[in-house]
Amino acid sequence: MSDPLLRVRDLRTHFRVKRGFPNPETVTVRALDEISFEVKRGEAFGLVGESGCGKSTAGRSILRLVEPDSGSIEFDGEDVLRADKARMRALRRRLQIIFQDPYSSLNPRMRIGTALAEPLLVHGIMGKAEAAERVRDLLVEVGLPRDAGIRFPHEFSGGQRQRLGIARALTLNPELIIADEPVSALDVSIQSQILMLLRNLQETHDLSFIFISHDLGVVRYFCQVMAVMYLGRIVEKGPIPRIFDEPLHPYTVMLRDASPVPDPTARKAFERIEGEVPSAINPPSGCHFHPRCKHATELCRKVYPKWMEVDAQRGVACHLYDPASGMSPKP
Amino acid sequence: MTAPATPAPVLDVWNLTTSFRIEGTWYPAVRGISFALAPNETLALVGESGCGKSMTALSILGLVPTANGRVEADGIMFEGRDLARLSDEEMREVRGNGISMIFQEPMTSLNPVLTIGFQVTEALIYHQNLSRAEAEREALALLDLVKIPSAKSRFREYPHQFSGGMRQRVMIAMALACRPKVILADEPTTALDVTIQAQILALLNELKAETGMSMIFITHNLGVVAALADRVAVMYAGDIVEIASVGELFARPTHPYTEALLRSIPRSDRDTAELHTIPGAVPPIHRMPKGCRFAARCPLAQDICRAMDPPLEPLDPESPHAVRCWVRGGHDLAALTEDANV
Numbered sequence: 001m002s003d004p005l006l007r008v009r010d011l012r013t014h015f016r017v018k019r020g021f022p023n024p025e026t027v028t029v030r031a032l033d034e035i036s037f038e039v040k041r042g043e044a045f046g047l048v049g050e051s052g053c054g055k056s057t058a059g060r061s062i063l064r065l066v067e068p069d070s071g072s073i074e075f076d077g078e079d080v081l082r083a084d085k086a087r088m089r090a091l092r093r094r095l096q097i098i099f100q101d102p103y104s105s106l107n108p109r110m111r112i113g114t115a116l117a118e119p120l121l122v123h124g125i126m127g128k129a130e131a132a133e134r135v136r137d138l139l140v141e142v143g144l145p146r147d148a149g150i151r152f153p154h155e156f157s158g159g160q161r162q163r164l165g166i167a168r169a170l171t172l173n174p175e176l177i178i179a180d181e182p183v184s185a186l187d188v189s190i191q192s193q194i195l196m197l198l199r200n201l202q203e204t205h206d207l208s209f210i211f212i213s214h215d216l217g218v219v220r221y222f223c224q225v226m227a228v229m230y231l232g233r234i235v236e237k238g239p240i241p242r243i244f245d246e247p248l249h250p251y252t253v254m255l256r257d258a259s260p261v262p263d264p265t266a267r268k269a270f271e272r273i274e275g276e277v278p279s280a281i282n283p284p285s286g287c288h289f290h291p292r293c294k295h296a297t298e299l300c301r302k303v304y305p306k307w308m309e310v311d312a313q314r315g316v317a318c319h320l321y322d323p324a325s326g327m328s329p330k331p
Numbered sequence: 332m333t334a335p336a337t338p339a340p341v342l343d344v345w346n347l348t349t350s351f352r353i354e355g356t357w358y359p360a361v362r363g364i365s366f367a368l369a370p371n372e373t374l375a376l377v378g379e380s381g382c383g384k385s386m387t388a389l390s391i392l393g394l395v396p397t398a399n400g401r402v403e404a405d406g407i408m409f410e411g412r413d414l415a416r417l418s419d420e421e422m423r424e425v426r427g428n429g430i431s432m433i434f435q436e437p438m439t440s441l442n443p444v445l446t447i448g449f450q451v452t453e454a455l456i457y458h459q460n461l462s463r464a465e466a467e468r469e470a471l472a473l474l475d476l477v478k479i480p481s482a483k484s485r486f487r488e489y490p491h492q493f494s495g496g497m498r499q500r501v502m503i504a505m506a507l508a509c510r511p512k513v514i515l516a517d518e519p520t521t522a523l524d525v526t527i528q529a530q531i532l533a534l535l536n537e538l539k540a541e542t543g544m545s546m547i548f549i550t551h552n553l554g555v556v557a558a559l560a561d562r563v564a565v566m567y568a569g570d571i572v573e574i575a576s577v578g579e580l581f582a583r584p585t586h587p588y589t590e591a592l593l594r595s596i597p598r599s600d601r602d603t604a605e606l607h608t609i610p611g612a613v614p615p616i617h618r619m620p621k622g623c624r625f626a627a628r629c630p631l632a633q634d635i636c637r638a639m640d641p642p643l644e645p646l647d648p649e650s651p652h653a654v655r656c657w658v659r660g661g662h663d664l665a666a667l668t669e670d671a672n673v
Contacts, residue, residue: 050524050525050526050527051524157612158380159612187379187380187551188379188551188553188592188595188596189379189591189592189595189608189609189612190379190612191595192595192596192597192606192607192608192609193608193609193610195597195606196606196608214524214525215597215599216525216599217554217596217597217598217599217603218597220597220598220599220602220603221597221598221603221606222597241602244599244600254526255525255526256599257529258525258526258528258529259525259554259599259600260525260528260529260532260552260554260555260557260558261554261557261598261599261600262553262554262556262557262581262593262596262598263557263581263600264557264558264560264577264578264581265578265581266557266600267557267558268558270529270530270532270533270536270558273526273529273530273533276494276496276497276526276527277524277526
């Protein structure tokens with residue numbers, strides 16, 4: 001069981017989009033640029049970063065909801081990118097996704113019970129009566145009434161809809177769930193309910209997670225390992241809480257310091273946070289982060305830093321990290 | 332509530348109730364709330380969706396739709412006038428000039444077919460009777476003030492050419508254009524990334540210090556509250572359930588809802604072994620229970636909580652820390668229960 005459940009190597013997804021009016025030109029959005037990571041069995045792996053950093057594209061590329069350009073994805077020893085339609089279908093039973101807004105992924109005219117039973121019937125796993133019983137069990141498992149299946153999506157509140165999204169992902173007994181900002185649209189009191197539910201399910205079903213979020217607090221609570229993304233690349237990776245206590249990349253430091261904490265005695269000087277995230281269409285030369293980094297050198301402006309393994313669990317892509325001393329620039 | 336004799340408040344809201352009509356019946360979304368805003372103070376209104384925090388701001392500015400909405404108050408006092416009793420025309424004068432508002436989504440408040448410069452200038456021409464040339468000079472100074480890089484060259488650009496953070500800076504510039512005494516900021520950083528949020532919060536703090544204005548900051552994020560508020564009012568189901576200075580509220584959260592909310596937040600600065608959860612959900616506006624509206628979700632609820640609505644009262648007569656709770660508010664429960672039974 002020491003082999004990772006999921007191994008992603010040099011995954012690259014670029015989008016070609018037309019921009020401009022009246023003479024549109026085709027530009028390339030470098031949404032995902034050669035990212036690599038592994039998810040162990042039973043582990044919750046956090047992908048964090050700001051909008052446009054490629055974290056959602058990473059989740060979708062793994063499921064091939066968007067087709068990656070290059071790289072490899074290995075799930076339990078099987079090459080996902082080479083899988084044909086039939087194999088992919090089998091793989092999708094084991095790999096599921098939860099979206100931020102479950103309402104948009106539910107058919108408004110279909111009763112919940114029918115919608116949840118559909119995958120069981122499509123995959124030919126069980127008959128109608130059996131599927132209906134399984135749906136009732138699922139609803140109870142995610143904290144909804146046993147008979148909620150006769151209702152329509154609009155009859156549920158935001159928190160209940162996310163429970164439905166989770167039930168839908170669980171229907172086929174997956175091994176890995178990609179959760180894309182599953183609690184971002186929810187109020188604090190509902191958010192904690194959903195996080196507790198996900199954690200309980202992780203234990204009872206022995207699930208692994210790729211947990212995509214912009215909220216460092218949520219990731220710190222839910223995940224054991226985290227990777228920080230910036231403009232399509234992973235800039236730092238490491239175990240929680242070490243990556244919070246001793247971040248190595250200046251961007252991880254910035255993200256951590258910008259995250260507000262509910263403690264007025266710990267007010268921070270926000271003034272040190274500079275600049276905005278540039279566009280992935282035309283990323284800055286060298287290290288993409290250099291225009292916002294106060295430690296940037298000539299080298300940072302010219303050459304993208306190589307990925308350095310710090311130890312078995314940690315890695316960073318920063319010219320200023322010194323492997324001999326294990327030191328990063330201090331803020 | 333009698334406040335200690337400190338500087339006269341810039342804005343004083345007495346017993347504000349905002350109701351909405353659903354199928355012929357009026358239901359209050361904000362229930363008789365009162366608060367005062369001191370000069371140069373930031374008061375945070377915090378609570379979850381539907382608690383009435385945005386409605387409070389819209390009510391102050393007279394922006395509640397009158398078709399199905401109704402605002403009643405004993406007084407919304409601002410510069411010696413009661414805003415609840417002003418004509419539409421007088422209210423237009425107050426909006427922008429005296430009190431201005433910043434919304435969550437700047438793109439919906441900016442006109443996509445007009446340049447940024449034009450839109451900032453327009454407010455100045457309209458409210459301050461400046462000539463176009465004067466107004467443009469002033470507008471440019473404002474865009475510099477909110478730290479829009481190379482403001483001069485971006486003056487003729489359109490909203491879609493600005494990033495989310497820059498658009499919010501433009502909205503802040505427009506809100507500041509007429510040097511208002513009070514800014515109502517309704518979730519101004521909720522749609523922004525954390526590093527941009529941090530920049531906007533820093534900017535608002537800086538502007539507040541420079542201009543001496545006061546601010547009502549509406550948010551659901553207790554981290555943001557901790558970062559910039561002077562005083563905090565926690566709202567639940569249309570009530571202020573607790574109000575205190577920011578230090579006091581976070582150090583001694585007293586209402587069971589405030590306490591539970593603080594313990595439900597997974598924090599980025601420390602490990603959270605067990606996350607607290609609040610069972611259930613906020614009841615819908617047309618199905619509010621009798622008594623304390625939080626009772627059904629409250630671990631401390633007693634019989635009296637389900638029977639009678641608690642008042643918002645100071646913890647002790649001298650204290651600026653007030654709580655709306657029978658159990659935690661320092662009431663004599665035995666005596667009250669007896670009264671209720673009589």
